[in-house]
Amino acid sequence: MPKGTLCLVLHAHLPYVRHPEHEYFLEEDWLFEAITETYIPLLDVYEGLVRDKVPFKITMSLTPPLISMLTDPLLQSRYVRHLDKLIELASKEIDRTRWQKEFNDLALMYHSKLNQARNIFVNQYKNNLINGFKKFQDLGGLEIITCGATHGFLPLMSVNRNAVRAQIQVAVEHYEQHFGRPPKGIWLPECGFEPGIDEVLKECGIRYFYTEAHGVLHATPRPKYGVYAPIYCRSGVAAFARDLESSKQVWSAEEGYPGDYDYREFYRDIGFDLDLDYIKPYIHSSGVRINTGIKYYRITGRTNNKQPYNLHAAMEKAASHAGNFMFNREKQIEYLNQLLGRDPFIVAPYDAELFGHWWYEGPDFLNYFIRKTAFDQNMFKLGTAVDYLQANPRNQVATPSMSSWGHKGFCEVWLEGSNDWIYPHLHMAADRMVQLSKQFSGNGISGLKKRALNQAARELLLAQSSDWAFIMKTGTMVPYAVKRTKDHILRFNRLYEEIRQDKINENWLKDVESKDNIFPKIDYHVYA
């Protein structure tokens, strides 16, 4: 008889990056890498679980920008093109490493996995991975929740409540279009919560959300069960808090599982290691080296002298770590049950891209873990927030505190020297959008003007992606993030002026519509 529940949450998100004006665009690789190394392997794991009749319950958030990219025909065809090139490279690698068995085995492995990925993508899901996620939700094992429309960081947007509501409302409508029913829960972008946001969630029909641990721990009044049970906000929306103990074992680069010396080393990629003449067709066209995804070395230790990766040893490790993770959860839940006098509900959320892309063996770890949990123990079961609320409709009422799961726990990541300059523009644009939507509130607005108004809404949403501020702060691809912010604000400002003066340039509008084409069915009235 299980004494507690573990709620695994995988948050899958990438910002909307789509550049039809370029034949190849570097940042589109973010999506292609995530598809090859995370999304397809996860779908493969779920497929196996269903086939082998292993019971499982996992929560996944798929953000609207990610869903939009996965269902976009241009990006789908570019992905297949990208994958075909990789398969070609893998074939060459098989030849090149023929005298070195260790590397040859790996080359064969990559060739086989890439072909399998292609088969899953093209043949099984017809280029649209959302078909796959939807299938598993309909079968019952997966609970898909939504997120902010463009992953905007809500506490820094809340000076304009309509803007916050639009982020949620657009996301809810987009979700319904793709999954056939409204979402029950939401993953707030970066877990960014502020009292008041729950009321907006309620208006949009959302029943629960997740926060960082201190969001609930610092709630008023004090939560009786800490993070081990949800609380209801005064509005009736439930808040579930992250359990740090289970998170750390996976997240920590130093002490967590992913740092194990037998696992694959992220930074030793043949894109960087091999001779330029050979690798040139598979890296950036200017000759700048990038990740290919074909990596031959394992972490080995804190040394530059990396040893060849051994798949078998890595899989053994993953299985052993899965066993260890399961054992720790058993002990934790047994102990808490005794302490609390009720079944604890442990929330363990992770970025989906951690599994596979960063931690290559991650999906295998999940696979082993889910199977072991189902057959090798009875202390806990996997469950979702919805399951919990249905079984326990009565919960403590408290107001969670403002929090996020960013570095330092509040807003600093998105509001500091490198990125504070964006807010005067974002806030002004939000105010203007609300103003426009009130001014043109009727239903009889002409075709061209309506198009411009809808496009203005799109530009605002795209500018609000928290990814840009995040990138500016962490410094990875800063010029791109700055350019995106500026592009969208400038396009918005121009649309605003053209709408106000009733002098809309149709050719320019058409061009912008084709580039920033997210949310085709958006209605600007959502800002009124």
Added chain:
Amino acid sequence: MAKKSQNNNELRGLSKTELLKLAKSKKLKINPAAKKEEILGKLDAVKKLEKLKKLVQTKKRIAGKLPKGVPLPLPAKSKKKKPAKRKPLRMALPAAKIRRKKTFEIPASTQNRIPLHTGKEEEEIEEKKYFVSPSGEPRPAEPVEELPHGYGVNRIVLLARDPEWLFSYWEVTPDRVEAARRFFESEWGTTRSILRVYDVSNIKFNGSNAHSHFDIELSGNARNWYIRVSKPDCSFIVEIGIVSKSGKYFMLARSNAARTPRSRMSDVIDEEWMSIDFDRIYALSGGLRVGASSAQMRRLIEQGLPLGISSGYVSSPVKIKGRNFWFVLDAELIVYGATEPGAQVKVQGKRVKLRPDGTFSLRYAFTDGVEQITAAAQSADGIEERAITLDVSRKTVEKSPKLKEGLRA
């Protein structure tokens, strides 16, 4: 250069007493009996030093943002449009933004505070999503139009960043400044611009009923400010205003209210519930690290259960203590050949595909040792066969690191 001599002339115009005062403010030690020329000379030297320091700091800042090995960018030809000339304002001019970057830690020693999970590791992994190349942006940046400097709307906005800090930005329009000037009349020359920060927790603010307030003096061209309030769970409103020497105050704009988040657990405990070993639950819930889990767990770990995580530092054989220098060398083999198109070629027993012109090339990675490459070509009509054998050997010798004479490893 013209500016420099202008300043020098200004200095020359001052009396010796005024010069001494200026030197004192710059922390210069000057003999009161010194001649005016001497003082001027010293002030000039200090100014040069300050300029040099600023240049080094700027270079450091730029260098800090660039990855190693990329040379500092040459100063780009500025395409910035000159901002429209306004009447000289006391603040909000289009000069360089003054960024106040402050690092801050939540002190862990206050009662009822639990160590917050800092999220550093999650951030490091999350940013890998955007990783493509360690050398950063691989293509030349396309020129991007600049965002508007202002929107012509008089406003000030307040955001709460965390339990101790607020952030505010503003825009003040010329007409508002005019109104201020009219308000102060003759006192205008004694005025300075300030931020007035009000604690309005649980109050409907009407301009004068705050719990308390404090002023921040603004420096010339600031358009935003990080405000340290160090008061979690309080509401604030900020005004940007002008105050004269006599204390008369004129508000230029008033912000929205912003509330700092809580930094610790609530003191309100619901009376209906009974306390269940409260402190233990919080210790478990908050900020635990791997290996510091519940007491029971620790015991079990100590019993030696397999954790599967290796530990221990493995030093690389080629690094010298304290140095990061490295050097690797590798070799691959390219074997290429030609025959008549349509012939069949086998290398080491494996069939090789020929290009339409009958040529082929093969690339091999190999380690130290000897490889024998046997190749055979059979004519298209199947009658004649040719064979060639190539022996290659590879031997790598890595010499021990040599340091410059006189230095120890």
